[in-house]
Amino acid sequence: MEQKKLTTHLQHGLNGALAVPGDKSISHRALMLGAIAQGTTTIKHFLSSADCLSTLRAMQDLGIKITRDGDNVSVEGKGLTGLKKPEHPLNMGNSGTTTRLLMGLLAGQSFETELFGDTSLQKRPMRRVSEPLAEMGASILTTSTGTLPAKVIGKPLQGAQVKLKVASAQVKSALILAALQAKTPSTIIEKLPTRDHTERMLQEFGAQIETAADHLTITVQPQPRLLGQTVIVPGDISSAAFFIVAATISKHSEIVLKNVNINETRTGILSVLQKMGGNLQLENKSTGTEPAADLRVKYATLSPIQLDEKEIPAVIDELPLVALLAACAHGRSILRGAQELRVKETDRIATVAQELRKLGVLVQELPDGLIIDGRPAWDINDPVLDSHGDHRIGMMMAIAALRSPEALALKKPEAIAVSYPTFFSDLESLITLGEEESK
Numbered sequence: 001m002e003q004k005k006l007t008t009h010l011q012h013g014l015n016g017a018l019a020v021p022g023d024k025s026i027s028h029r030a031l032m033l034g035a036i037a038q039g040t041t042t043i044k045h046f047l048s049s050a051d052c053l054s055t056l057r058a059m060q061d062l063g064i065k066i067t068r069d070g071d072n073v074s075v076e077g078k079g080l081t082g083l084k085k086p087e088h089p090l091n092m093g094n095s096g097t098t099t100r101l102l103m104g105l106l107a108g109q110s111f112e113t114e115l116f117g118d119t120s121l122q123k124r125p126m127r128r129v130s131e132p133l134a135e136m137g138a139s140i141l142t143t144s145t146g147t148l149p150a151k152v153i154g155k156p157l158q159g160a161q162v163k164l165k166v167a168s169a170q171v172k173s174a175l176i177l178a179a180l181q182a183k184t185p186s187t188i189i190e191k192l193p194t195r196d197h198t199e200r201m202l203q204e205f206g207a208q209i210e211t212a213a214d215h216l217t218i219t220v221q222p223q224p225r226l227l228g229q230t231v232i233v234p235g236d237i238s239s240a241a242f243f244i245v246a247a248t249i250s251k252h253s254e255i256v257l258k259n260v261n262i263n264e265t266r267t268g269i270l271s272v273l274q275k276m277g278g279n280l281q282l283e284n285k286s287t288g289t290e291p292a293a294d295l296r297v298k299y300a301t302l303s304p305i306q307l308d309e310k311e312i313p314a315v316i317d318e319l320p321l322v323a324l325l326a327a328c329a330h331g332r333s334i335l336r337g338a339q340e341l342r343v344k345e346t347d348r349i350a351t352v353a354q355e356l357r358k359l360g361v362l363v364q365e366l367p368d369g370l371i372i373d374g375r376p377a378w379d380i381n382d383p384v385l386d387s388h389g390d391h392r393i394g395m396m397m398a399i400a401a402l403r404s405p406e407a408l409a410l411k412k413p414e415a416i417a418v419s420y421p422t423f424f425s426d427l428e429s430l431i432t433l434g435e436e437e438s439k
């Protein structure tokens with residue numbers, strides 16, 4: 001695709017209300033749990049993005065009947081042992097979540113499956129999943145550098161006590177999905193608490209899974225009889241975050257983001273914003289398996305922030321946006337303990353630094369984070385920004401552009417469809433309302 005001209009020099013801020021698309025992590029999990037449950041699972045407000053469609057097609061290739069009508073999906077589950085050997089290697093596209101969760105799900109099946117992905121995904125580390133799964137008896141062959149393509153050789157698994165070396169919900173979830181198929185109970189011990197959608201949804205489907213008071217130790221009873229459910233997917237806070245930040249850094253803004261998931265393993269961006277002096281209110285809170293609220297956000301002037309390792313998991317995908325907030329704050333911000341960013345769709349420490357420097361922001365790379373000297377006005381060095389094929393970098397730069405005094409363009413905007421296909425039209429809807437109201 002050609003370069004996309006970005007909206008710059010926003011005069012009247014963002015205004016109006018928006019319901020962002022469904023949560024990506026929850027959409028992936030609803031498909032997988034639906035497939036291994038008995039009976040029909042109905043998913044409402046499913047995220048129809050490239051990553052979730054990679055999971056949907058993989059589950060179809062594994063013999064599961066799935067029908068989709070817009071954001072409504074119906075999955076005909078076949079139980080824990082009902083998946084079928086696929087006729088060809090499964091294409092994981094760009095999706096780390098699909099790959100790693102499927103490794104756990106396929107490890108205990110009675111057949112072999114080959115997995116491959118796009119050039120970005122084929123660089124991402126997979127031993128973090130294959131090694132702990134091996135402690136349960138799993139056999140997953142990767143390349144000599146521990147990457148895709150991989151072969152999952154399904155075999156009977158034993159329960160185990162597994163201590164995880166990386167704070168990763170993908171790794172944890174892979175272990176949980178394998179533990180369901182084992183002969184005996186398993187205990188999984190996390191390094192730091194990470195997003196717990198798998199645990200919550202499994203309880204809803206009827207599994208016996210418990211998290212201890214330390215929020216780190218998860219016990220899984222094997223061979224549950226899972227029953228199909230209706231899963232109503234709340235709005236994705238990782239998508240809402242782009243507009244939370246856009247409204248915060250654009251004068252005259254006031255927006256409401258409807259029905260956003262506020263599971264506290266995901267709300268690091270809200271804590272960051274509060275610490276930096278943001279203007280944010282939670283309204284119409286709802287409880288349930290996954291809590292949600294409407295988020296009202298207004299423009300604010302910001303103070304710098306310091307983040308360390310223990311705060312990272314709850315804000316992992318929003319760190320490029322935290323860097324942008326820091327670039328708009330008055331003073332020095334330091335983000336540390338975020339080395340996981342180096343192994344996402346791109347090396348997000350490097351790509352954030354490279355792209356923000358194009359706007360004249362002072363950024364230093366650390367092995368595990370960034371130092372950012374924020375200032376209110378930027379001097380553009382290079383008007384051609386680049387997503388580097390990474391959806392979150394592309395969206396963060398499109399939001400940064402709103403403050404640019406000069407015209408800017410974005411290379412590889414198509415990457416954004418990985419998690420948020422309607423991003424540009426949703427952004428436009430908030431801007432248009434603002435322009436009209438100001439007339």
Ligand SMILES: O=C(O)C1=C[C@@H](OP(=O)(O)O)[C@@H](O)[C@H](O)C1
Binds near residue numbers: 170173
């Ligand atoms: O479990 C999940 O759905 C995800 C977990 C996170 O990855 P890690 O588990 O690798 O940190 C996150 O970055 C990703 O976007 C989605």
Ligand SMILES: C=C(OP(=O)(O)O)C(=O)O
Binds near residue numbers: 051096097317344
């Ligand atoms: C890291 C991400 O996703 P995944 O690991 O599933 O590719 C993301 O969405 O930012």
